[in-house]
Amino acid sequence: MSPTDHALPRVAVAVAGGSIGGLCAGIALRGYGADVDIYERHAGSVETRGAGIVVQDELTGLLRRHGAPPLPTTSCRVRRYLEPAGGNGSAQAMPQRFTSWEAIYRTLRATFPEAHYHTGAAIQGFETGGGAVRADVEGRGTVEADLLVVADGAQSETRRRLLPDVAPHYAGYVAWRGTLDEADAPTGLAASFDGAFTFSEARSGGHILAYLIPGANADVAPGRRRLNWVWYTHADDADLDRLLTDRDGRRHRSSLPQGGAAEGVVTALRDTARREVHPRLAELVAATPDPFIQTIVDVVVPRTVFGRACLLGDAAFVVRPHTAAAAAKAAGEATRLADALRRAPADVDAALASWQGGQLRAGRELTRYGVALGDRWAAARTAPNEQCDRTP
Ligand SMILES: Cc1cc2nc3c(=O)[nH]c(=O)nc-3n(C[C@H](O)[C@H](O)[C@H](O)COP(=O)(O)OP(=O)(O)OC[C@H]3O[C@@H](n4cnc5c(N)ncnc54)[C@H](O)[C@@H]3O)c2cc1C
8 A cells, every 4th residue: 555645634535336436546545645435335246257448557557556466467469350251351560458347346456455345335325514524324324524435336326316417328329248258268269369459340330349358366367368349239219128128027227237138139139240240259249148238328427526525437427438448537537536635635625626627627528539439430331440549
């Protein structure tokens, strides 16, 4: 843990949400010298099989500054662009590193003290005034702090309560995602993706991409990694009703977890893959157990600071996955929050005001960038190598 670097009274911080955003905030603010407790709604571990995340500097910078263990990563040397008709396509040199949600989560958890990470502890509401915040925490009653960082995710209940007019804007397409253990892949399939960040357009629009990520327990040894893929495809409202209705007939709001998609929908996805994308990617989709789905939305907020409470990560802006920036955005916001407090250690309100200005500018900019990337492939079947240099 980084040493504290100021001698003023310690700021007490409560964090709502113990995923990437909440953990980054907890780690960065402890590094500043705050006393931080993280309250996570889930009672058990929130680890999942974890899909892929492109490694960005803001996250690795935070990890390095705060003495985190090395982040397990995989890497590629080239981008490969395949055509739906088959063949080896074209490649260009573009080294990049990848990780998984699970690998980031484990690394962050190992960096934040266990005794201050509370599970089964949803923040159920809060009030703020008089330079403090009082949060109602499940199973613990009222917790008082100088600052509440709300990192309760894209579906943030807190955002809904504080900003009832802010509604997620559906972008008109969804991301199908899947992971396949290298060991379970058909012979030769994993090798054909090793060392490359692979893209294929789909014949009727949209595109699919694949790369290798750490496997179970964040293992990066060849043979124990996972293949990770994402397929962006258009879906109108009627499609959404079908896609988001799970195998028990329940319509979900915006995503289905692994194992949730109805059998007929998954079969149709695999059939479509055979017609639409490069055979190697179709084979990957066919071999993947339990693909899952996320609708692509934009969430733009007009403010993020409410007295002594602030929104961070996906609870504030939700940006398109093409930016490859959601985890990095959360890390950057956390780092800048600690920096703002460092610059104005005697005035938490001034620190929050200056932090909010930068966060709103960066969030709007990233939203515009993500929308432009999404529009680019939605509008035309562009050559994939005309797409942005880090489009995931
Ligand atoms: C289980 C999981 C798996 C993910 N996998 C991927 C992935 O594979 N690829 C990818 O790109 N992104 C993934 N994400 C999203 C990614 O983590 C985020 O986009 C980004 O890192 C910013 O995260 P966040 O912490 O702001 O929000 P989230 O990651 O959504 O975390 C919000 C957290 O807040 C908790 N919470 C909600 N309400 C309350 C409350 N009232 N009180 C306390 N806690 C609350 C939730 O349980 C959750 O842990 C995943 C998120 C989760 C939770």
